[in-house]
Amino acid sequence: MSPRSWTDEExxxxxxxxxxxxxxxxxxxxQIEKTIQYxxxxxxxxxxxxxxxxxxxxxxxxxxxxxxxxxxxxxxxGIWFATREPASCVVSRVALDTAMILLHRASxxxxxxxxxxxRLRIEGEERGRMGKLxxxxxxxxxxxxxxxxxxxxxxxxxxxxxxxxxxxxxxxxLKDIMWTSSSDGxxxxxxxxxx
Amino acid sequence: MGxxxxxxxxxxxxxxxxxxxxASKTIFTVNEVEALYELFKKLSCxxxxxxxxxKEEFQLALFRNSNKKNLFADRVFDLFDIKRNGxxxxxxxxxxxxxxxxxxxxxxKIAYAFRLYDLRHTGFIEREELKEMVQALLTxxxxxxxxxxxxxxxxxxxxxxxxxxxxxIDLDEWRDYVKQNPSLIRIMTLPYLKDITMSxxxxxxxxxxxxxxxx
Numbered sequence: 240m241s242p243r244s245w246t247d248e249e250x251x252x253x254x255x256x257x258x259x260x261x262x263x264x265x266x267x268x269x270q271i272e273k274t275i276q277y278x279x280x281x282x283x284x285x286x287x288x289x290x291x292x293x294x295x296x297x298x299x300x301x302x303x304x305x306x307x308x309x310x311x312x313x314x315x316x317g318i319w320f321a322t323r324e325p326a327s328c329v330v331s332r333v334a335l336d337t338a339m340i341l342l343h344r345a346s347x348x349x350x351x352x353x354x355x356x357x358r359l360r361i362e363g364e365e366r367g368r369m370g371k372l373x374x375x376x377x378x379x380x381x382x383x384x385x386x387x388x389x390x391x392x393x394x395x396x397x398x399x400x401x402x403x404x405x406x407x408x409x410x411x412x413l414k415d416i417m418w419t420s421s422s423d424g425x426x427x428x429x430x431x432x433x434x
Numbered sequence: 435m436g437x438x439x440x441x442x443x444x445x446x447x448x449x450x451x452x453x454x455x456x457a458s459k460t461i462f463t464v465n466e467v468e469a470l471y472e473l474f475k476k477l478s479c480x481x482x483x484x485x486x487x488x489k490e491e492f493q494l495a496l497f498r499n500s501n502k503k504n505l506f507a508d509r510v511f512d513l514f515d516i517k518r519n520g521x522x523x524x525x526x527x528x529x530x531x532x533x534x535x536x537x538x539x540x541x542x543k544i545a546y547a548f549r550l551y552d553l554r555h556t557g558f559i560e561r562e563e564l565k566e567m568v569q570a571l572l573t574x575x576x577x578x579x580x581x582x583x584x585x586x587x588x589x590x591x592x593x594x595x596x597x598x599x600x601x602x603i604d605l606d607e608w609r610d611y612v613k614q615n616p617s618l619i620r621i622m623t624l625p626y627l628k629d630i631t632m633s634x635x636x637x638x639x640x641x642x643x644x645x646x647x648x649x
Contacts, residue, residue: 301506
């Protein structure tokens with residue numbers, strides 16, 4: 240069974256988003272396309288490789304003892320979500336939406352992994368107080384029709400026009416525009432992310 | 435000042451051990467152990483001012499919420515509580531953290547992770563335990579996946595690790611598995627431990643051992 244294709248409404252949203260980004264040159268569209276191609280070529284297809292459950296478990300915040308030392312801040316925070324969309328589709332959407340929300344030029348660097356796990360990293364080009372804001376997304380392809388994604392902002396305090404918390408709280412708009420529950424129930428669910 | 439009363443002739447927290455002794459038994463230097471004591475005092479007096487870390491204080495430190503339940507944090511707490519008396523004292527704190535130091539031997543980390551995942555202390559990681567952990571992670575992340583899908587992904591990993599095919603993962607199988615997948619023990623290293631003396635400079639004032647005396 241092939242993944243669900245976009246509805247007309249979603250297509251219109253997608254077109255508008257792409258046009259906006261292209262015209263404002265917020266994002267290097269050529270880079271985005273290259274990113275997707277790179278990831279596909281390096282093996283991120285829709286076949287599930289062997290996702291390692293122990294690796295997934297290691298992302299639990301119960302194992303992250305860094306707040307003991309850094310006064311409550313976690314090494315990694317993130318949102319998890321599951322989707323039936325083809326991974327390549329989600330890559331472009333995560334890239335576009337993140338870049339738009341960052342409201343800055345963004346560069347993407349694909350760091351392809353292996354074994355059904357890949358990482359996409361999107362970095363704002365302007366510097367905040369503590370460096371560049373980067374959003375890293377780990378992609379785990381766990382089954383033919385399901386991938387788990389984990390997105391988190393790392394490091395920098397973003398410039399005031401693109402606060403890190405805005406990135407995460409805007410994430411539901413990604414869901415509203417892009418994903419709807421499918422009738423067989425196996426779908427994307429957003430986590431409310433605490434900052 | 436703080437939770438350890440000055441009227442108490444023994445001015446240290448219960449279960450305190452001499453930093454020189456702890457340094458000899460762990461990977462930390464004497465100064466690092468003293469810095470850890472500053473941290474320990476803070477953590478162990480956050481709710482119950484008795485100089486021991488209770489589960490609520492551990493949860494408060496990790497999640498900023500003393501009532502937050504988490505399977506994995508429970509496992510960590512249980513392993514830190516070496517004497518199994520429901521609280522973590524200073525000696526247990528330092529000895530346990532030693533395994534998480536970046537320079538601690540990998541074999542120690544591998545064995546520790548195995549005990550973390552062996553939820554029911556059977557000496558093996560059973561398939562049900564792995565499934566329980568996956569479900570805990572999904573609940574924690576507010577993710578809903580069907581039971582069939584969870585079984586599928588648990589089976590895939592479990593069958594890879596259970597090379598002898600006897601339905602459970604023993605320590606040898608786990609060691610082999612980690613060798614093929616080194617990222618599995620990423621949770622066992624805390625980079626912050628390398629700079630512990632920088633985090634708590636107040637120890638410099640209280641230190642009874644100078645830098646030159648420490649090994």
